[in-house]
Amino acid sequence: MTAALDEKQLAAEEFRSQVRQWIEQNFPVSLKGKGNAFAAIEEGAALSPEAQQWQVAMGEKGWGVPTWPAEYGGASLNRQQALVIEEELARVGAYNPIGGMGVMMLGPTLLEFASEKQKRRHVPPICRGEIRWCQGFSEPGAGSDLAALKTRAEDCGDHFLVNGQKTWTSGGQWSDWCFALVRTDTSRKHEGISFLLIDMRSPGVEVRPIQLISGASPFCETFFTDVKVPKENLVGELNCGWAIGKRLLQHERTNLSGGSRRGAAMPSLSQIAKHYIGLDEGGRLNDVDLRQRIIRHEMLVKSFRLTADRVMADARQGGVATASSILKNVGARITQERAELTLESMGMKGLGWQGEGFSEQELAATRLWLWGKAVSIYGGSTEIQNNVIAKRILGMEGG
Amino acid sequence: MAVLTEEQSILKDMAGHWADEQSPVSEFRRLREGATGLQRGFCAETHGQMAGMGWSGILVPEALGGSAFGYVGLGLVLEQAARTLTASPLMVSAGPCVSAVLLGGNEPQQRQWLPAIASGELIAALAIDEGPRHNPTEIRCEAVACDGGWRLTGYKAFVMEAGIADLLIVAARTKEGVGLFVVPMGSAGVTRHDRYLVDSRNCADIELQGVLLPESARLAQMPGDKLLQRVLDRARAVAAAEMLGMASQAFSITLDYLKTREQFDEIIARFQALQHRMAQLYSEIELMRSAVEAALVALDDYSGDADDAAMLVSMAKAVAGDTLNLVTREMVQLHGGIGMTDEHDAGFYLKRARVLENAWGNAAFHRDRFARLSGY
Numbered sequence: 001m002t003a004a005l006d007e008k009q010l011a012a013e014e015f016r017s018q019v020r021q022w023i024e025q026n027f028p029v030s031l032k033g034k035g036n037a038f039a040a041i042e043e044g045a046a047l048s049p050e051a052q053q054w055q056v057a058m059g060e061k062g063w064g065v066p067t068w069p070a071e072y073g074g075a076s077l078n079r080q081q082a083l084v085i086e087e088e089l090a091r092v093g094a095y096n097p098i099g100g101m102g103v104m105m106l107g108p109t110l111l112e113f114a115s116e117k118q119k120r121r122h123v124p125p126i127c128r129g130e131i132r133w134c135q136g137f138s139e140p141g142a143g144s145d146l147a148a149l150k151t152r153a154e155d156c157g158d159h160f161l162v163n164g165q166k167t168w169t170s171g172g173q174w175s176d177w178c179f180a181l182v183r184t185d186t187s188r189k190h191e192g193i194s195f196l197l198i199d200m201r202s203p204g205v206e207v208r209p210i211q212l213i214s215g216a217s218p219f220c221e222t223f224f225t226d227v228k229v230p231k232e233n234l235v236g237e238l239n240c241g242w243a244i245g246k247r248l249l250q251h252e253r254t255n256l257s258g259g260s261r262r263g264a265a266m267p268s269l270s271q272i273a274k275h276y277i278g279l280d281e282g283g284r285l286n287d288v289d290l291r292q293r294i295i296r297h298e299m300l301v302k303s304f305r306l307t308a309d310r311v312m313a314d315a316r317q318g319g320v321a322t323a324s325s326i327l328k329n330v331g332a333r334i335t336q337e338r339a340e341l342t343l344e345s346m347g348m349k350g351l352g353w354q355g356e357g358f359s360e361q362e363l364a365a366t367r368l369w370l371w372g373k374a375v376s377i378y379g380g381s382t383e384i385q386n387n388v389i390a391k392r393i394l395g396m397e398g399g
Numbered sequence: 400m401a402v403l404t405e406e407q408s409i410l411k412d413m414a415g416h417w418a419d420e421q422s423p424v425s426e427f428r429r430l431r432e433g434a435t436g437l438q439r440g441f442c443a444e445t446h447g448q449m450a451g452m453g454w455s456g457i458l459v460p461e462a463l464g465g466s467a468f469g470y471v472g473l474g475l476v477l478e479q480a481a482r483t484l485t486a487s488p489l490m491v492s493a494g495p496c497v498s499a500v501l502l503g504g505n506e507p508q509q510r511q512w513l514p515a516i517a518s519g520e521l522i523a524a525l526a527i528d529e530g531p532r533h534n535p536t537e538i539r540c541e542a543v544a545c546d547g548g549w550r551l552t553g554y555k556a557f558v559m560e561a562g563i564a565d566l567l568i569v570a571a572r573t574k575e576g577v578g579l580f581v582v583p584m585g586s587a588g589v590t591r592h593d594r595y596l597v598d599s600r601n602c603a604d605i606e607l608q609g610v611l612l613p614e615s616a617r618l619a620q621m622p623g624d625k626l627l628q629r630v631l632d633r634a635r636a637v638a639a640a641e642m643l644g645m646a647s648q649a650f651s652i653t654l655d656y657l658k659t660r661e662q663f664d665e666i667i668a669r670f671q672a673l674q675h676r677m678a679q680l681y682s683e684i685e686l687m688r689s690a691v692e693a694a695l696v697a698l699d700d701y702s703g704d705a706d707d708a709a710m711l712v713s714m715a716k717a718v719a720g721d722t723l724n725l726v727t728r729e730m731v732q733l734h735g736g737i738g739m740t741d742e743h744d745a746g747f748y749l750k751r752a753r754v755l756e757n758a759w760g761n762a763a764f765h766r767d768r769f770a771r772l773s774g775y
Contacts, residue, residue, distance in 0.1 A: 299714050387675075390678045
């Protein structure tokens with residue numbers, strides 16, 4: 001081993017021990033094993049004082065988004081170092097308290113497209129987990145055909161006047177700000193769309209939660225009536241929002257498909273099935289048909305994770321992020337398949353709605369199954385992703 | 400491993416270039432019309448070219464005349480060569496047969512066999528199964544110790560490349576479990592029967608009637624059938640690499656066809672029903688690639704004791720089997736009538752696919768093994 005390599009390794013070990021020490025000093029032990037998961041999107045509940053403290057500590061370090069530039073609130077670390085932080089957090093059962101749509105979608109988009117002033121204003125609060133963002137893209141008449149959106153932003157000199165309706169606004173009822181695609185030119189379709197940041201506390205913004213089949217209301221309808229939005233909140237050029245929105249959707253897809261990481265702590269499907277169905281004398285699951293389908297599922301999960309790793313490695317080498325559609329579709333299939341197979345393993349226990357006779361996990365399985373029907377619809381449905389794959393990757397033009 | 404080292408990239412490009420230039424599918428078509436019987440599906444010139452580029456010795460250590468490029472390296476070559484259906488014993492001879500001698504051979508045994516296999520002078524085949532379905536737990540072929548050596552008696556069925564092989568790696572039951580033996584094809588008591596399979600490749604059954612072998616013919620006896628399982632896993636993984644090359648090529652031939660074929664005054668690639676099928680197939684092949692590459696990487700990382708690779712290999716062979724099956728069916732269907740004709744190459748991919756799917760355990764076999772290894 002050369003001296004240079006030695007030095008590099010030494011620096012890496014030094015960094016790891018620093019990270020370890022800092023986490024030990026700052027992570028409140030009472031939070032051990034608790035996850036952040038989708039907290040920022042799906043829960044409105046206020047954070048406990050310890051969780052608050054942990055969020056502030058990580059926010060100050062910039063370690064929630066370690067690879068983002070330090071000047072905007074990140075830590076300017078490389079991917080290896082980011083991985084070290086991830087590993088050291090996992091080692092002590094700690095979680096990354098900085099998340100949500102700001103981190104997953106808006107932040108990377110702002111870093112790429114926003115003005116210096118906008119970056120300085122909006123990115124640091126995302127890094128500190130202070131501002132909750134929601135997405136104003138879909139409309140009742142613009143789902144898969146997103147560019148058909150009608151919410152109008154009228155140029156009124158120093159501000160835009162926004163009128164219209166957005167729907168499927170995840171966490172809209174708990175959000176501080178909304179990034180939206182709005183129509184600034186009615187004569188053109190894709191070229192008449194702009195990317196606008198809207199303060200959800202502006203007069204004229206009304207949010208109504210939508211109750212879903214799962215009983216939960218993670219999505220809202222959002223109404224804009226004569227909402228004044230300052231011109232400085234326009235990201236990129238006027239009428240050039242479609243490209244920005246598309247880029248943001250790529251981040252969304254990649255993140256939506258990343259469920260595998262979050263799922264790592266959950267019991268495997270075969271463990272659940274073993275618990276409910278048991279094994280025969282040969283050590284095989286007591287339902288030969290279900291066993292086959294579980295095996296296929298577990299192989300799919302493993303291949304999916306390997307593919308996600310491969311795509312990441314490719315991206316680091318400068319490869320194109322066209323694989324996000326594949327990952328989104330396979331990720332959705334896995335989520336839904338897992339929920340269906342879990343229910344099948346549990347029998348009637350997996351169909352409880354509420355009350356006695358069911359464990360917490362069983363009731364959660366029911367709700368998760370129903371919630372999961374959304375994953376092949378949101379963020380560009382499976383069919384839309386297949387269009388993207390066929391046209392952009394395979395070059396099957398037309399239609 | 401999507402990110403290759405510079406040496407691996409060069410190897411891959413070289414193999415791809417060679418396959419396109421020297422071994423296009425038309426070569427296989429020509430061979431199909433030519434060699435028959437025990438010579439079926441073998442072209443000495445092709446074999447010589449591949450050996451000349453060092454590919455027969457990819458797994459062999461440099462000191463024994465190889466290049467020690469590992470399973471990932473061999474997988475890259477096999478994948479490229481399989482795109483154009485190159486008929487060659489490389490997969491079997493340079494793959495699991497070399498593995499057997501590497502894992503189970505002592506130094507004299509390695510020196511006896513590996514340089515000759517690496518140079519292409521000797522071709523080896525792997526004789527494990529005794530019936531039409533893979534069943535490594537039911538080896539009935541028997542090896543009895545006698546006069547400081549061994550006497551083998553039994554029957555081996557559907558041994559790929561056995562018609563032209565000079566050596567056989569034979570699995571036989573001993574008192575201590577299942578052992579692997581190196582059997583020169585010319586040994587007294589060895590009889591071959593040509594088996595003409597749908598893929599027009601080389602295949603034969605082997606009769607072993609009291610074949611006398613020296614003690615040095617036996618590779619190390621590991622507990623139970625451990626050596627056999629390890630060698631089989633290497634066979635499965637390299638077969639999966641060949642399947643990967645076939646699947647990606649079958650897909651791209653089909654995609655090209657959809658982009659040129661016109662019906663209803665339109666290029667049929669514009670039809671959404673076909674677009675979605677192709678998008679689906681493409682995704683499946685991406686998953687297959689990840690599974691196959693992970694198995695090859697695991698075999699290269701293999702440390703000697705752990706059998707971590709087994710699960711990944713079974714997954715790779717199962718996923719490869721299912722995916723290649725689907726891709727070749729779709730290839731024929733999406734080509735329509737032309738895909739049914741012998742004039743078109745689609746049938747070649749379909750036929751070879753099924754043989755590889757069956758080799759050393761089909762998808763169902765490996766799903767079962769994967770689950771047993773996972774404890775359910």
